[in-house]
Amino acid sequence: MRAAGGDTRDSTRAERAERTLLRLEWHGYRSFMPRDGVSIAYWGVSIVILLAAAIIFLGDAFSIESVFALGALLVFLIALYMGGGLAMTVWEYRFKEWWICLPVSRQSLVKAKIIAACGMQYVVAGGIWLACVGCGVIRWGSQDDAGVMIGGGSLVAIALSYGLLYAALVLLGVSAGYSLLGMYYGWRRWLLVPWLLIFISPFILFGLLTTIQPEYLAPSRVTAYAFIGVVAAALTYRFCTALVANYGIRDLSRHKPGSLAGLWTRRTSAAQTVGQGKIGTGFAAVYALERSRFKYWTSVKPARIAYAVLLLLAGIGGYFGARDPLELLNALRALLVIPCIIPSVIVMSMMSYEASKRRLEWWLGLPYPREKLLLARFLAIWAFMGRGVGGVLALMAVGVAAGGRGKPSYFTEGAHIGGVAYLLAAYALCGLVVTTLVFAQFYMQRSVLLTWIYAPVSFAIYFLPGLLNRWVVTEELLSSRVGTGYWIGLAAGAALLLASGPLILKATARWIHLSIFNTVETRQRQRGEQSFKFRS
Amino acid sequence: MTEPRNSDFRFSNAVDAAKAPAIRCREVTLHIKKKTILDRVSFEIPAGSLAGLLGPNGAGKSSLMRILTGMVPPSSGQAELFCAPVGPERLGVLSFLPDRGQLPPYLGAGEWLRLAAGLYPDWSEARMEELIERLGVDRGQRIGAMSRGQEARLQLLTCLSRQAPIIILDEPFAGVDMVSRESIAQAVVGELADGERTFLIATHDIREMENLFDRIVLIGNGRMLGCHDVEELRAGGRSVESCYREVFA
Numbered sequence: 001m002r003a004a005g006g007d008t009r010d011s012t013r014a015e016r017a018e019r020t021l022l023r024l025e026w027h028g029y030r031s032f033m034p035r036d037g038v039s040i041a042y043w044g045v046s047i048v049i050l051l052a053a054a055i056i057f058l059g060d061a062f063s064i065e066s067v068f069a070l071g072a073l074l075v076f077l078i079a080l081y082m083g084g085g086l087a088m089t090v091w092e093y094r095f096k097e098w099w100i101c102l103p104v105s106r107q108s109l110v111k112a113k114i115i116a117a118c119g120m121q122y123v124v125a126g127g128i129w130l131a132c133v134g135c136g137v138i139r140w141g142s143q144d145d146a147g148v149m150i151g152g153g154s155l156v157a158i159a160l161s162y163g164l165l166y167a168a169l170v171l172l173g174v175s176a177g178y179s180l181l182g183m184y185y186g187w188r189r190w191l192l193v194p195w196l197l198i199f200i201s202p203f204i205l206f207g208l209l210t211t212i213q214p215e216y217l218a219p220s221r222v223t224a225y226a227f228i229g230v231v232a233a234a235l236t237y238r239f240c241t242a243l244v245a246n247y248g249i250r251d252l253s254r255h256k257p258g259s260l261a262g263l264w265t266r267r268t269s270a271a272q273t274v275g276q277g278k279i280g281t282g283f284a285a286v287y288a289l290e291r292s293r294f295k296y297w298t299s300v301k302p303a304r305i306a307y308a309v310l311l312l313l314a315g316i317g318g319y320f321g322a323r324d325p326l327e328l329l330n331a332l333r334a335l336l337v338i339p340c341i342i343p344s345v346i347v348m349s350m351m352s353y354e355a356s357k358r359r360l361e362w363w364l365g366l367p368y369p370r371e372k373l374l375l376a377r378f379l380a381i382w383a384f385m386g387r388g389v390g391g392v393l394a395l396m397a398v399g400v401a402a403g404g405r406g407k408p409s410y411f412t413e414g415a416h417i418g419g420v421a422y423l424l425a426a427y428a429l430c431g432l433v434v435t436t437l438v439f440a441q442f443y444m445q446r447s448v449l450l451t452w453i454y455a456p457v458s459f460a461i462y463f464l465p466g467l468l469n470r471w472v473v474t475e476e477l478l479s480s481r482v483g484t485g486y487w488i489g490l491a492a493g494a495a496l497l498l499a500s501g502p503l504i505l506k507a508t509a510r511w512i513h514l515s516i517f518n519t520v521e522t523r524q525r526q527r528g529e530q531s532f533k534f535r536s
Numbered sequence: 537m538t539e540p541r542n543s544d545f546r547f548s549n550a551v552d553a554a555k556a557p558a559i560r561c562r563e564v565t566l567h568i569k570k571k572t573i574l575d576r577v578s579f580e581i582p583a584g585s586l587a588g589l590l591g592p593n594g595a596g597k598s599s600l601m602r603i604l605t606g607m608v609p610p611s612s613g614q615a616e617l618f619c620a621p622v623g624p625e626r627l628g629v630l631s632f633l634p635d636r637g638q639l640p641p642y643l644g645a646g647e648w649l650r651l652a653a654g655l656y657p658d659w660s661e662a663r664m665e666e667l668i669e670r671l672g673v674d675r676g677q678r679i680g681a682m683s684r685g686q687e688a689r690l691q692l693l694t695c696l697s698r699q700a701p702i703i704i705l706d707e708p709f710a711g712v713d714m715v716s717r718e719s720i721a722q723a724v725v726g727e728l729a730d731g732e733r734t735f736l737i738a739t740h741d742i743r744e745m746e747n748l749f750d751r752i753v754l755i756g757n758g759r760m761l762g763c764h765d766v767e768e769l770r771a772g773g774r775s776v777e778s779c780y781r782e783v784f785a
Contacts, residue, residue, distance in 0.1 A: 365607070
């Protein structure tokens with residue numbers, strides 16, 4: 001009897017500890033919640049901006065189902081990146097040791113992290129859902145003008161089915177993203193291959209949204225997807241908690257803050273990252289410093305495995321794609337969206353990480369004009385990206401050559417070669433534009449107003465490659481000869497970039513020092529202050 | 537002194553003005569968002585001296601150093617190095633060690649030093665070799681795998697291997713073990729021998745350095761709380777530590 005009473009007390013205590021842990025995790029998100037007049041206004045304005053962007057940018061090319069599907073992609077994307085971001089930043093989390101030593105099971109630690117992150121994401125998903133509903137209502141109200149027939153009943157069905165899908169995607173995205181924490185060491189690094197494919201999948205799917213058959217986006221189908229999503233989310237959640245609790249936290253507890261020491265050996269070879277030859281001086285040395293980072297990361301085993309898999313897939317894809325070259329080019333069109341975006345993601349994460357690690361002060365302390373420092377960084381990122389994409393395209397070309405032997409080749413016709421050249425040039429230019437615009441973001445830090453004005457733009461620029469895919473480099477364009485007008489347009493775009501690039505670099509250089517203050521520590525402190533004000 | 541290769545970052549004027557104060561701040565104020573970080577801070581550091589910038593945590597020492605290195609422009613007032621306004625274009629004049637700063641962790645110490653020789657126009661190979669010996673830096677060790685003390689010594693080595701006339705060290709002892717503290721302090725003493733360099737060292741831990749300071753600048757809550765010549769303090773029967781305690785206790 002006494003033993004049973006003791007067990008009950010223990011389980012009550014454990015439950016109370018878990019509830020407290022969840023409250024602790026949730027506390028980190030409270031300052032982002034719509035909780036008072038100002039924050040409700042921020043959320044309201046953000047939803048209105050999202051709604052306006054949907055109306056302006058998507059137009060009638062997107063059916064209302066496509067708009068909700070786009071919303072679903074956004075929800076998944078944000079949840080996935082939020083989960084992934086948590087897994088990437090926890091290594092340098094200052095509360096990490098305290099967190100690991102809390103007297104609750106590791107499963108409970110992980111569950112509390114995921115559930116709190118999901119709570120935040122449900123609010124974000126709710127905002128996106130409201131913007132989509134708003135878009136549907138406006139279309140419904142003006143359907144005579146738009147020529148699109150939507151019944152009020154069907155709009156409700158669409159909204160409800162997609163709402164259910166969004167709910168499933170939040171848990172799926174956060175759990176899938178957070179599972180990264182268990183993939184840093186040992187055999188589990190092989191899991192990075194499927195994880196990376198999932199991580200980039202939203203961008204590929206975005207390119208396919210407008211070409212997909214409408215019946216696949218109908219409410220009945222979406223309800224079925226939502227149920228599949230719920231099952232997938234439950235399985236991913238279980239997988240994530242098991243993987244992170246059993247391996248991730250163990251890896252985390254042996255990590256030395258500030259070093260990611262487990263990822264590299266204690267000794268270096270003579271010239272692993274800077275080469276054997278003369279480094280050079282001045283700008284050449286700054287560029288060598290920037291390039292050394294990528295030389296290091298491309299020399300580590302998980303990165304080499306991931307790249308080898310990518311090369312293999314490109315070769316196989318080229319071999320089988322040679323049978324239907326147009327289909328291959330369409331696939332390439334969707335895939336090229338990724339290298340357009342990756343340099344921008346590298347810029348943002350590098351600057352933020354280096355500010356938090358106080359490496360930015362060493363970098364800005366180098367005796368060179370800041371424009372040169374920024375230019376070296378820009379060039380090193382694009383040289384890395386160019387080499388990576390070049391290798392993949394070369395293997396794909398080898399695959400096409402092998403698969404198309406003895407058959408009349410699509411790629412020997414001048415018009416088609418022009419189409420392929422245009423495709424590659426357009427995406428390269430788009431990627432350069434996106435990266436340049438991301439650099440401009442640092443200029444906007446100079447005032448709160450500019451930051452707020454630029455916030456939707458900073459988000460929208462990641463969808464530029466998708467818009468290029470939808471409006472410029474179309475399937476029709478690739479199946480015919482690329483007209484002179486297209487080439488002139490491309491040349492004009494390049495000229496505009498060449499003219500504005502140095503100006504953007506100069507403006508960015510002037511305000512880049514503000515990034516020093518934009519550290520994780522500062523943000524956490526500010527959030528702490530805000531949450532304190534809220535409580536007071 | 538070697539001529540820097542980068543024409544945008546010359547420091548010849550600095551040496552011409554040897555009689556002028558190496559560092560001068562006049563009413564320097566810094567606001568970040570709505571917060572006042574520094575409030576009308578004014579002081580001078582003569583060339584060739586070793587000055588301590590002393591104050592508790594959060595006093596504004598690092599912000600003041602960021603202004604002196606040209607990283608952050610002051611909201612108002614003037615900061616000068618050898619009578620010329622500070623700014624990114626004056627980075628050739630000074631060598632800066634940031635507080636808790638980190639070097640690229642994926643590089644080996646030797647790789648970093650090879651890069652640094654190309655990056656800094658005023659780099660001295662001979663001085664570097666001497667300091668490697670004195671500070672016990674292992675060239676083959678990866679920076680990411682170094683202890684805090686080992687990395688602090690490598691960072692100091694990077695700063696002192698340059699021939700810049702002003703050395704600014706922000707909390708060089710933070711989180712560093714006793715042996716490394718001693719070797720850092722000794723390296724600084726060694727650099728003082730020629731009397732050509734000016735040191736400004738920010739610290740809230742004054743014991744290692746208090747016997748070396750020629751001058752101390754006391755700062756608290758972003759305000760200037762005193763600027764003293766250490767010899768005069770001693771003549772008046774006070775030490776750096778007692779002065780610090782009087783102001784901040």
